[in-house]
Amino acid sequence: MSDTKNRKAALTPTSEIDDGTRVFFDQAHDIPSAMQSPASPPVSEHDTPLPASSADATTPKSAKPHYHGHRQRLRERFIKGGATALADYELLELMLCMAMPRGDVKPLAKSLIAQFGSFANVLSARPEDLHKAKGLGEAGIAAIKIAEASAQHLSRERAMELPVIASWEQLIDYCRVRIGHLKNEELHLLFLDRKNRLIADECHQRGTVDHTPVYPREVIKRALELHASAIILVHNHPSGDATPSRGDIEMTRKIVDAAKAMEIAVHDHIIISQAGYNSFKTLGLI
Structure with a gap:
């Protein structure tokens, strides 16, 4: 009995939970691991929050290439005034940009007219000669030859009307x-x-x-x-x-x-x- 009393005396209540249950632990031992604060889980690099400056920063939208507005103006001038409202290189540029939507084709249009001598010569040039022009691919060549064929069909039909x-x-x-x-x-x-x-x-x-x-x-x-x-x-x-x-x-x-x-x-x-x-x-x- 004395041993039991001694053991009870060595135990001291340390806290009381709301439901009235007393929790005791042996003061001579460390706090049980179950009673310790849970260890923080390892942090993954994917969970690492971005610095405030990075998280709050917004990436500005890329500005449209300068030639987009230029093409729109060319189209408007052409629709309102017809072919006579554009210079030869502008008419060729407008034709090429429909086949080559990415990139500025104005330098290419000027280069082709300088190389072949005129707008008409560009349209009537052989595909093998057009292939030699730097920066001109299959889509651009097809657009040029379609324009030539269209002109031939139109003039032929007009010649056949009368x-x-x-x-x-x-x-x-x-x-x-x-x-x-x-x-x-x-x-x-x-x-x-x-x-x-x-x-x-x-x-x-x-x-x-x-x-x-x-x-x-x-x-x-x-x-x-x-x-x-x-x-x-x-x-x-x-x-x-x-x-x-x-x-x-x-x-x-x-x-x-x-x-x-x-x-x-x-x-x-x-x-x-x-x-x-x-x-x-x-x-x-x-």
């Missing part, structure tokens, strides 16, 4: 768009019906007539296949001089004679160049 003889200026415009800027010589045959409306435009030969023979019988054969009543010969001189050569004159006379035998009229032979054009009929050669 009799060719009654819309001579439209015919010349069509021929200029079609072959005026080619680097190689081409001979085209325009086949007309009885009302002098355009039936077909076909490339009959590539290369100068001095080096590549033109067979009148092949020309007449094709005219008969298309039921054409008349023909207009058109070819280009890449040199820029639209003066007929001796070979041009001799070839034309042979075709005129062959066509006459089949009651097919040859209205004219037109030579197109970048500088202008010549008409055999106007020159008295037909």
